[in-house]
Amino acid sequence: MKTNLIRIGAALGAVLVAAPTLAQDLTLWSWRQEDRAAYEQFIETFEAANPGITVKFETFEATNYNTILSTALAGGTGPDLAMVRAYGGLENVASAGYLEPLSTETVPALADFSAASLAAESMRSDGQIYAVPFASQTQFVIYNKAIFDANGLEEPQSWADLEALGQSLKDAGVIPFANGTATAWQNETVTFGLGSSLMGKDFYEDLIAGETDFTDERFTSALGEVAAIAADYFPDGFIGLDYPSAQQLFASGMAGMFIGGSYELSNFKNQNPDIELGMFAAPGETAEDEKLVAVYFDGGYAVNAATPNKDAAITFVNYLASQEFGQAFANTLNNISTVPGVTFDNPLLGEVAELNQSSIPYLMLAHFRYGEPSGSVLIQGEMQKLFAGETTPEAIGEVLTTGLAAWYEPFQN
Amino acid sequence: MPKLRMTGRGLWITFLIVPPLAFVALFIVYPIISAFAYAFFDWQGLKRLDFVGLENFHTVLFVEPYRSWTLNAFKNNIIVFFALMVLQNGLGFILAYALWRELPGARFHRIAVFLPVVLSTIIVAYLFKLFYHPLFGVVNISLRGLGLDGLAQPWLGQSGTALWSIIAAQAWHMVGFPTLVFLAGMQRIPGEILDAVRMETESEWVKITQIVWPLVAPSATIVFTLLFVGAFNWFELPYIMGGLDGSPFGSTDVLGLYFYRTAFGNVSAGQQDFGLGSALAVLIFLFIAAIATVITVRLRAREIQI
Secondary structure (H helix, E strand, O other): OHHHHHHHHHHHHHHHHHHHHHOEEEEEEEOOHHHHHHHHHHHHHHHHHOOOEEEEEEEOOOOOHHHHHHHHHHOOOOOOEEEEEOHHHHHHHHOOOOEOOEOOOOOHHHHHOOHHHHHHOEOOOOOOEOOEEEEEEEEEEEEEHHHHHHOOOOOOOOHHHHHHHHHHHHHOOOEEEOOOOOOHHHHHHHHHHHHHHHHHHHHHHHHHOOOOOOOOHHHHHHHHHHHHHHHHHOOOOHHHOOHHHHHHHHHOOOEEEEEEEOOHHHHHHHHOOOOOEEEEOOOOOOOOOOOOEEEEEEEEEEEEOOOOOHHHHHHHHHHHOOHHHHHHHHHHHOOEEOOOOOOOOOHHHHHHHHHOOOEEEOHHHHHOOOOOOOHHHHHHHHHHHHHOOOOOHHHHHHHHHHHHOOOOHHHOO | OOOOOOOHHHHHHHHHHHHHHHHHHHHHHHHHHHHHHHOOEEEEEOEEEEEOOOHHHHHHHHOOOHHHHHHHHHHHHHHHHHHHHHHHHHHHHHHHHHHHOOOOOHHHHHHHHHHHHHOOHHHHHHHHHHHOOOOOOHHHHHHHHOOOHHHOOOHHHOOOOHHHHHHHHHHHHHOHHHHHHHHHHHHOOOHHHHHHHHHHOOOHHHHHHHHHHHHOHHHHHHHHHHHHHHHHOOOHHHHHHHOOOOOOOOOOOOHHHHHHHHHHOOOOOOOOEHHHHHHHHHHHHHHHHHHHHHHHHHHHHOOOOO
């Protein structure tokens, strides 16, 4: 009896001592506080399939997330896994060597991801992938179906249609576009959400190939057209209207359209569950011009290069790259998962995915946020000037080209 | 020569002085010195690279686009300082005088004037953002109601009005503070002096300029210096009402926002750069320290002891 007790005691003791080495506790950092419940669900699924690994989801304030993360990584107190931004925001963290490079060897599923999504989570200097991309966002025009139906309106096929559409809504006493531009980054959204088809795929390709710059007439004329629409069909005093106010104008049904990203859809549905949403790619000059949306990638899941639990962390990012996760992500969070082969239950997401078939990258974010001054900062300020009548589209082309030449080599000549 | 001996009293004093001294050293002196040090290095994100001497200072002061950003933010800080000097301290003095003279309702107004100071800056900022709303804001609605449609503006969206709108919010928020300090100064003026003045003149103007203003000089020293430091460290209101970029196109940009953007980055900016940010912080610190010292010394000199 006594020896049995000792044996049991010894066995328990061994388990207690061994337990911490067997169970691997991972932490995952994120800026998506609003997605906590969903992530805890995903993690539960993962833990059930991978006994011995536990994952803790921790969130931080979104605006300062990059600072918080890189400070922690620099101080050696970073998480095992972290959600990271894309493009320039990724390079801020990855260039200091804090993130583990990923490859198709460690994460085989990456082989099937789209090249654009992987490019968003790679460093330009070494071409290495540093994170599993999680979602894409699309910039286009969202509209209120009930208002369109009540006025017998349809999605526009040409720029003239769009202007006629604005006029009809105005005549019907509805604000055509809810957008305001007092919040700086909204200027970029409006410019490319409305102007991408006018600029066109050819312009984009020539620009990236270094064959043209922003003084290109295809670009500057698009800016002029966007500003003309804003002057006629945005709310009175839209230059003093901030982002949340613009969202409310649309969600409350006071405005017919909202130029914005696919991330707005669930937000509008939350604010007004009865609202019926439609979306279209803003047209080009004629009905024949290809209708383009502007697409970018949000961010990805990265592994801390210094984590003591690297194997477990890699196992977890493999799960995050799996179709099972991508499907759950799309269904629960109502976002366009980047995992290939994911289908969308939500008809709105299905529509977004369809529009994504014909797209160009969201220009400034994808290519011009790698140095100071960034293309985003320049276009935001310059468009505010244009809307206030303090500059011209041609002058903006000059400012962008000479400004970016400070660090963007193709413009340095 | 007296020998230093650790008496019980000496130990006791040491025991009391060391913790706060350590606290100040750790959380104030050390960060300032490290910011000085950071400013002399090249940075990649938060990774420190090579020693670059004064290059970061040179960049923020003389290299485009930083040069024009620095000048623009600095110019706006100067506008803020002088505007608040009039709107906040000037008005504060007048209010304090009115309260001191015990005009009808003084007791109520003493509380009413100071109440906004107690409010959180966030609340004040959101409140004024609502006031300035172009469609539903109380400012525009009132103007339209008065038939002054032409004066209704997108206040926070125009380069000509945005900074002034935020300054007005700041003045409303903080006017109670100089009022309180001036009022305290006025209440310290001895009754005999006031009685003597009353024998000489009936003029309020003479009383204010010859007696009250010189005698509240210590209060003025305090509120002027604090306003100077506050105006050049201004951050919260422009951050909430104009955004990190000083929207629209830098009209509401001030050194605080510019420093923050440069050192820590923001969603639309390119790279965060600790070196340039630290160089800016050092320049702001040196500027404030130098000018605040001059202001204090000059103003102290004109204070009169009663």
